[in-house]
Amino acid sequence: MTWLITGGAGYIGAHVVRALTDAGERAVVYDDLSTGIAERVPEGVPMEVGTVLDGVRLSKVLAGHGITGVIHLAAKKQVGESVDMPLHYYRExxxxxRVLLEAVTAAGITSFVFSSSAAVYGMPDVEVVTEETPCVPLSPYGETKLAGEWLVRATGRATGLATASLRYFNVAGAARPDLADVGVFNLIPMVFEKLTQDMPPRIFGDDYPTPDGTCVRDYIHVADLAEAHVAAARALADTPGRDLTLNIGRGEGVSVREMIDRIQTITGHRMTPMVTPRRPGDPARVVASADRIAAELGWKAKHDVHDMITSAWSGWMRRFPSTEQN
Incomplete structure (x- = not known):
């Protein structure tokens, strides 16, 4: 098959593109480069620059490259920004x-993988989050991902399009230093930034009902996440009309304080964290059950938290070599 990967020049997208091509699939990247980096796209993989809001351009790209399946990762994803700019997030x-699905169904494409998020669950009051856990998103970002799942599923039921919605938990790490996350919106790069500036990393609240009082999260290596996309894409290609909703996590919780301790040990940068007030809407614990994806696709995460931190640190050092601890 030939897969169009929207957002394929982004952090996650670039990993998905490489995992697909390594698996022998043909990939085409579609990205508006608002946050994506063209140099991440492997040599030999076609890249089309455009927005998913442009239905005419999408239709031309789908037809021109003979696309038979789509993996849709292009999206705005900052929770705080979504609170301030809800209209922008709903539009994008x-x-x-909606525009993309309209072009997809008109082109007769048979498979569609949607990038969703654990943000759809909101503040779950459970030890382990399954796909049946009620979805009560707390931000416009989470709302757009849940609405996206509804739209994808409804389109599949109406047209026979095989669909999968993949609910990512906390993505980290890098398969290669040049593919590392360049943003500082997630915990690991946020801690790197503070430590390499000789500033204390921040802990947002240490009075949660968890063993050490800090939030507990499930972290997934981006390379494992990319392999999950390949598994989902192939499952849809093999079973027309299939409908999947799957958590992508490891089923292991790590607290914020534990993560900071591990980062300091690996990087050699040490500074006592500064505790600040809780952020509104942060749940105490969000840890995935990965049982369904194991049963449906035979997928299981291979990398642990140490792999995530060390690979992310290699990417950070590539960007900021002068920050290395002597």
Missing amino acids: NVEGL
Whole structure:
């Protein structure tokens, strides 16, 4: 098959593109380069620059490259920004998806993988989150991802399009230093930034009902996440009309304080964290059950937290070599 990967020049997208091509699939990247980096796209993989809001351009790209399946990762994804700019997030994430699905169904494409998020669950009051855990998103970002799942599923039921919605938990690490996350919106790069500036990393609240009082999260290596996309894409290609909703996590919780301790040990940068007030809407614990994806696709994460930190640190050092601890 030939897969169009929207957002394929982004952090996650570039890993998905490489995992697909390594698995022998043909990939085409579609990205507006608002946050993506063209140099991440492997040599030999075609890249088309455009927005998913442009239905005419999408239709031309789908036809021109003989696309038979789509993996849709292009989206706005900053929770805080979504609170301040809800209309922008609904336009980009929901209307953009609607335009894309319209082009996809008109082109007769048979498979569609949707990038969703654990943000759809909101603040779950459970030890382990399954796909049946009620979805009560707390931010416009989470709302757009849940609405996206509804739209994808409804389109599949109406047209026979095989669909999969993949609910990512906390993505980290890098398969190669040049593919590392260049943003500082997630915990690991946020801690790197503070430590390499000789500033204390921040802990947002240490009075949660968890063993050490800090939030507990499930972290997944981006390379494992990319392999999950390959498994989902192939499952849809093999079973027309299939409908999947799957958590992508490791089923292991790590607290914020534990993560900071591990980062300091690996990087050699040490500074006592500064505790600040809780952020509104942060749940105490969000840990995935990965049982369904194991049963449906035979997928299981291979990398642990140490792999995530060391690979992310290699990427950070590539960007900021002067920050290495002597």
